[in-house]
Amino acid sequence: MYTRRRFLRLPVTLTAAAVIGPAVLTACSDSSAPPSARSDGGTLRYGAAVEPDSWDPHAASTAVTGRLLRPVLESLVAIAPDGTVKPWLADSWTVSPDGLTYTFTLRTGVTFSDGTPFDAEAVKANFDHVTAAKTASKRAAGLLGPYKETEVVNPRTVAVHLTAPHSSFLSSAGSTFLGFHSPVALRDHGGDLSSGGAFVVGTGPFTFESVTPGQQAVFKRRADYDWAPPTAAHQGQAKLESIVVLLLKEDASRVGALTSGQVDAAELIPANRLAGLRGQNGVEVVRKAVPGVPYTYYLNTARAPFDDPRARQAVRHAIDFAGIVKGVFQGEYEQAWGPLAPSTPGAEPSFAKPAWEYSKEKAEKLLDEAGWTGRDAEGYRTKDGKRLTAEQPYVQTFVSAQNHTFDVGVQDALKQVGVELKLVPLDSAGSIGRTGKGDYDVFAFAWQGSDPSLLGSLYHSKSQFGGGGANGSRVKDAEIDGWLDQAEATVDAAQRTALYRKVQRKIVEQAYSFPAYIATMDVARHGKVNGLALDVDANTDFYGIGVA
Amino acid sequence: MSTVTALLDRPAAATARRGALLRSPARLAPLVLLAAVALVLVFPGMFATHAPEATDVAAALRPPGAAHWLGTDQLGRDVWSRLVHGTRLSLLIAVGATLIGVGGGALLGLVAGCGGQRVDFALMRVVDVLLGFPELLLALVVVALLGGGTVNVAIAIGTAGVPHYARLVRGQARLVLRSEYVEAARVLGVPAWRSVLRHVLPNVGGPLVVLASIGLGSAIISGSGLSVLGLGPVPPEADWGSMVADGKDFLQTAWWISIAPGLAVSVVVVCTTLIGRSLQLRAVR
Amino acid sequence: MSDRARLVPRRRVPPWARFVARRLAAGLVVVWGTLTVTFFALHLAPGDIVDGLIGPGAAATPALRDQVIAENGLDDPLLVQYGRQLAQLASGGLGWSYQLNEPIERLLGSQLGPTVELAVSALITALVLAVLAATLTAGRGRVVRGAAGLAELLMVSMPSFWLGIILLTVFSYRLHALPSIGADGPAALVLPTLALALPLAGVLAQVIRQELESADGRPFVLTARSRGLGATAVLLRHTLRHALLPLTTLAGFVLGSLFGGAVLVENIFTRPGLGRVLANAVGSRDLPVVSALVVISSAAFVLINTLVDVLHPLIDPRLREGGTA
Numbered sequence A: 001m002y003t004r005r006r007f008l009r010l011p012v013t014l015t016a017a018a019v020i021g022p023a024v025l026t027a028c029s030d031s032s033a034p035p036s037a038r039s040d041g042g043t044l045r046y047g048a049a050v051e052p053d054s055w056d057p058h059a060a061s062t063a064v065t066g067r068l069l070r071p072v073l074e075s076l077v078a079i080a081p082d083g084t085v086k087p088w089l090a091d092s093w094t095v096s097p098d099g100l101t102y103t104f105t106l107r108t109g110v111t112f113s114d115g116t117p118f119d120a121e122a123v124k125a126n127f128d129h130v131t132a133a134k135t136a137s138k139r140a141a142g143l144l145g146p147y148k149e150t151e152v153v154n155p156r157t158v159a160v161h162l163t164a165p166h167s168s169f170l171s172s173a174g175s176t177f178l179g180f181h182s183p184v185a186l187r188d189h190g191g192d193l194s195s196g197g198a199f200v201v202g203t204g205p206f207t208f209e210s211v212t213p214g215q216q217a218v219f220k221r222r223a224d225y226d227w228a229p230p231t232a233a234h235q236g237q238a239k240l241e242s243i244v245v246l247l248l249k250e251d252a253s254r255v256g257a258l259t260s261g262q263v264d265a266a267e268l269i270p271a272n273r274l275a276g277l278r279g280q281n282g283v284e285v286v287r288k289a290v291p292g293v294p295y296t297y298y299l300n301t302a303r304a305p306f307d308d309p310r311a312r313q314a315v316r317h318a319i320d321f322a323g324i325v326k327g328v329f330q331g332e333y334e335q336a337w338g339p340l341a342p343s344t345p346g347a348e349p350s351f352a353k354p355a356w357e358y359s360k361e362k363a364e365k366l367l368d369e370a371g372w373t374g375r376d377a378e379g380y381r382t383k384d385g386k387r388l389t390a391e392q393p394y395v396q397t398f399v400s401a402q403n404h405t406f407d408v409g410v411q412d413a414l415k416q417v418g419v420e421l422k423l424v425p426l427d428s429a430g431s432i433g434r435t436g437k438g439d440y441d442v443f444a445f446a447w448q449g450s451d452p453s454l455l456g457s458l459y460h461s462k463s464q465f466g467g468g469g470a471n472g473s474r475v476k477d478a479e480i481d482g483w484l485d486q487a488e489a490t491v492d493a494a495q496r497t498a499l500y501r502k503v504q505r506k507i508v509e510q511a512y513s514f515p516a517y518i519a520t521m522d523v524a525r526h527g528k529v530n531g532l533a534l535d536v537d538a539n540t541d542f543y544g545i546g547v548a
Numbered sequence B: 001m002s003t004v005t006a007l008l009d010r011p012a013a014a015t016a017r018r019g020a021l022l023r024s025p026a027r028l029a030p031l032v033l034l035a036a037v038a039l040v041l042v043f044p045g046m047f048a049t050h051a052p053e054a055t056d057v058a059a060a061l062r063p064p065g066a067a068h069w070l071g072t073d074q075l076g077r078d079v080w081s082r083l084v085h086g087t088r089l090s091l092l093i094a095v096g097a098t099l100i101g102v103g104g105g106a107l108l109g110l111v112a113g114c115g116g117q118r119v120d121f122a123l124m125r126v127v128d129v130l131l132g133f134p135e136l137l138l139a140l141v142v143v144a145l146l147g148g149g150t151v152n153v154a155i156a157i158g159t160a161g162v163p164h165y166a167r168l169v170r171g172q173a174r175l176v177l178r179s180e181y182v183e184a185a186r187v188l189g190v191p192a193w194r195s196v197l198r199h200v201l202p203n204v205g206g207p208l209v210v211l212a213s214i215g216l217g218s219a220i221i222s223g224s225g226l227s228v229l230g231l232g233p234v235p236p237e238a239d240w241g242s243m244v245a246d247g248k249d250f251l252q253t254a255w256w257i258s259i260a261p262g263l264a265v266s267v268v269v270v271c272t273t274l275i276g277r278s279l280q281l282r283a284v285r
Numbered sequence C: 001m002s003d004r005a006r007l008v009p010r011r012r013v014p015p016w017a018r019f020v021a022r023r024l025a026a027g028l029v030v031v032w033g034t035l036t037v038t039f040f041a042l043h044l045a046p047g048d049i050v051d052g053l054i055g056p057g058a059a060a061t062p063a064l065r066d067q068v069i070a071e072n073g074l075d076d077p078l079l080v081q082y083g084r085q086l087a088q089l090a091s092g093g094l095g096w097s098y099q100l101n102e103p104i105e106r107l108l109g110s111q112l113g114p115t116v117e118l119a120v121s122a123l124i125t126a127l128v129l130a131v132l133a134a135t136l137t138a139g140r141g142r143v144v145r146g147a148a149g150l151a152e153l154l155m156v157s158m159p160s161f162w163l164g165i166i167l168l169t170v171f172s173y174r175l176h177a178l179p180s181i182g183a184d185g186p187a188a189l190v191l192p193t194l195a196l197a198l199p200l201a202g203v204l205a206q207v208i209r210q211e212l213e214s215a216d217g218r219p220f221v222l223t224a225r226s227r228g229l230g231a232t233a234v235l236l237r238h239t240l241r242h243a244l245l246p247l248t249t250l251a252g253f254v255l256g257s258l259f260g261g262a263v264l265v266e267n268i269f270t271r272p273g274l275g276r277v278l279a280n281a282v283g284s285r286d287l288p289v290v291s292a293l294v295v296i297s298s299a300a301f302v303l304i305n306t307l308v309d310v311l312h313p314l315i316d317p318r319l320r321e322g323g324t325a
Helices: A002-009 A012-020 A022-029 A063-069 A120-131 A140-144 A183-189 A251-259 A271-278 A309-318 A321-328 A360-369 A401-416 A428-437 A454-459 A478-489 A493-510 B002-008 B012-017 B024-042 B079-114 B117-132 B135-146 B150-178 B180-187 B192-228 B240-250 B256-284 C002-006 C015-044 C049-054 C062-071 C078-090 C104-137 C142-157 C160-174 C185-215 C219-226 C231-249 C251-268 C274-283 C287-315 C317-324
Strands: A043-048 A077-079 A085-087 A090-095 A101-106 A147-154 A157-162 A206-212 A216-221 A242-247 A284-289 A292-299 A381-383 A389-395 A420-426 A442-448 A513-518 A520-525
Touching (some): A085 A090, A120 A147, A251 A271, A292 A454, A309 A360, A321 A401, A321 A513, A389 A428, A401 A420, A401 A442, B024 B256, B079 B240, B079 B256, B117 B150, B117 C251, B117 C287, B135 B150, B135 B192, B135 C015, B180 B192, B192 B240, B192 C251, B240 B256, B240 C160, C015 C287, C104 C185, C104 C231, C104 C251, C104 C274, C104 C287, C160 C251, C185 C231, C185 C251, C231 C251, C251 C274
Parallel strands (some): A043 A242
Antiparallel strands (some): A077 A085, A090 A101, A101 A157, A147 A157, A292 A442
16 A cells, blocks of 8 residues: 555556556557556556545445446446346346336355455345435435335345336446445445545455545456456456556536646546547547437525526526537537437437427517516516526535536626626535525526436436425426336336427426536547447446556 | 734834835825725726616626726626725725724733733633634634624634734733833722723834734725625625626636736735835834 | 754753754644634535535435435544544544545545655755855846846746746757656656746755845955965855855745745646645545645645754854854
């Protein structure tokens, strides 16, 4: 530990030599030198964009936790790019007709890196940990849904009982957030999992060696790994010897680290840097549209002014999304039209095309109709002497520079039709307080995910802020509730999709919210990195990567 | 601020001999420049070529040129016009902070200087402790307690300046109160607070103005520093520091967004520091 | 202090030890005071501590809130909580970060190294630059001193973040000469060091130059000259030492400006370190981290100032001679 830390203080070239031996020294030390003949082994230095709020996926809220721990923590099932469910740590499974019991037959021969065998008891310990109040799970418990208990039928068979049907459970079971810690680690270090490092022990092809907050996380290859899912690019142990993830929050630093060769690959490359990077010698960009909910503006339908559908539609007409998207993202991203990104399984296909038009005239007309006819000294609209003002709270630490810029662009667009948008910076405590009370007019966020059941957390009347959901528009729509409940109870895939599409159409029709742009995950890599691909969640698949 | 007091603490005689820099043209230049800045502050419309908040996404990230003298930022806003309009907030924060610092410091210093031994001792120990901390750290703590934003940043920096002014005022108050004419007044039955008003305040005024004029410079640096950390004014309002923060991620492709406001900060600070020093020299003579 | 140094009759407990002990005790009071003030400020600050503890994105159900309140003893009287914090600190614990959800001592422990590394290298750089600039320009003609004065003024007036941005733009992004980020090795240390050191060097150079110039007419310089020492030898052996002495009284200021500057420099260069932790903690109002850092820095200032007071008589020949006479 001590020696590695010391080595990491040395220049990059020496670091590489110290960690992985002289074989790849040439490749790392001088990019102009011919690449060494080895096609595998070596260290990948990877620039990650976000620092996890917790290194325990069961507790964490940040998507990056799942992204970075995928090589360590594995799941019962694997999700193919088309959304179908494949076996992984479970060989097979059955769902009871009432949709309340999922019985998994576990794969044999799987062990955690601390030697503990993976069995039914391990599944139970993990799911119980996810739902334990002490874990204060921010994401994983939601994926488990109406969890009742896990029953150990025998070491190879485990039954998960739910209190209500939860049709997305199977695809959720493929998420890293429901990945498995070693039961020994859970027992001995349950309180330390969030700090990551050696406390996090899984069955994956890599072990989690160490983490330095704000700086880096180090992963090492596991020699005896041999249970990759059928969706993986290969079988057996990983190609990379180790992964050093540098936590580089600032876009400029992450891109700078890539161009200067301090990292071999970097994720979430800002759109305005893509063109420049593509031109650079040997750099290639791997990209995939991020599935889930695009960056979306939620209008608070529970209070004025956005309790009036005309005001909501007016605002939607007023914003030149295409123009802002083009400017902020340099033409790299596309405008979004639906509540779910088109790459999400179950997305309504008609929203791949324009669903409303940009028209200031229509916006002005609708606002006039809604009674906002007066104008004050600053040019904002008024009704009964009250200015048309909307407040948008945001948490500085969680809003990316691009999204913030986007908000400012929207602010100016609304000003042009006489609507004042106030951006209110808050700390997360203040934000939770205000959203929980519904004291806001606009709230914006994106939500990564690959199942349409996301809609339930965002638009069901039971999913209000402060009550466990993220219903940003504070929608209370009986029709939507009905469809969402039905979809949750339906095991039939086609029927489920049809219901979720109805929900999406109603949301757009009512202008409860409007999406801004479809983000893509852009991972840039140097030429020596091969096999870099993005999985169904648009996350980097470290297992398939090699370094020449 | 600490920079400033560190210099002010130096024996004045040494500073006084270093007149070369402060001979007349050099003494005039900062005044002229600051006057120009003040003009920009009061009449930004005369100088700006565009509306500072007006976005024009089609013209994003243009380099400096005829249409946009200092280029445009990522939303196509005109950097020159934003710089011109940003003058107001940058300087208001600094002036507001300095006033808060001077006011709070004067009050604290007078209480310590004119109060009893114990009050003085207690207050000055607190001041000593606070003086040990860098100004930015103190300001950050205040922001952590109050939250960010234009007003809170001014309060934070002002609060961080209080101990410096307090020490100055307290020292002057002690000097004046111990002088013979105040003693005489006390013998004649004039209450202490009237002596304070009549004698201490006018005597403290001069050095206070000197310190404040230099302190203004560091208040600008601290204020823009907090804005660079994203704690300053909320859009669409912008000061120079938040402009630097806006451009921080575009250094590789669009350096002009950050460089220009940073230069503005430096120029104004140089000017206020020069003026402060010449005031100081005059006070010493 | 010089009085104390003069009272040197030999005893069991050396006076310097008692002096140090007394200074440290006083320092402990200062740290305790800082802790107390930050504790109460933290608890009286607007904003809900429970929400802060639960964090963003969580389902802040009433049950979870109650649990968090119970776990953290937030329903105890304030004085009980205060006592608990003191006890915790006495046992070496600094508390728990709201935002990062980990023990603060672990968080800070891993970030201390890079900041110390940066501060030390900036301090050395600033001193070297300042001494060079001062000795080369002291007592020279008007033009040289005017230029030096202007340069120092510019250094002092340039915000460190702007200096950092310029260095980044020129050396990292244009010339690709030096890395733009991180704390990996000496190369990554160069630019942040310069951004932090140059403003400091501006101040120090002014002070040193003033001292050098005021030393010129001093008796010890005349004596040394009369003993036939060359100008350079006098400068190096006597004048410079004389000029560097007052710097020790500036130690607190230097430390402060290094740490204050580190907050911005670490942010611009994406270096890990305490400054970055502090800026993030302030941005997310992670109050336990903020108060831990305040307590730690107050302890650092006490230590440095004590050290300076102890060392001062050792360095200053006048005080030392007074002591041995």
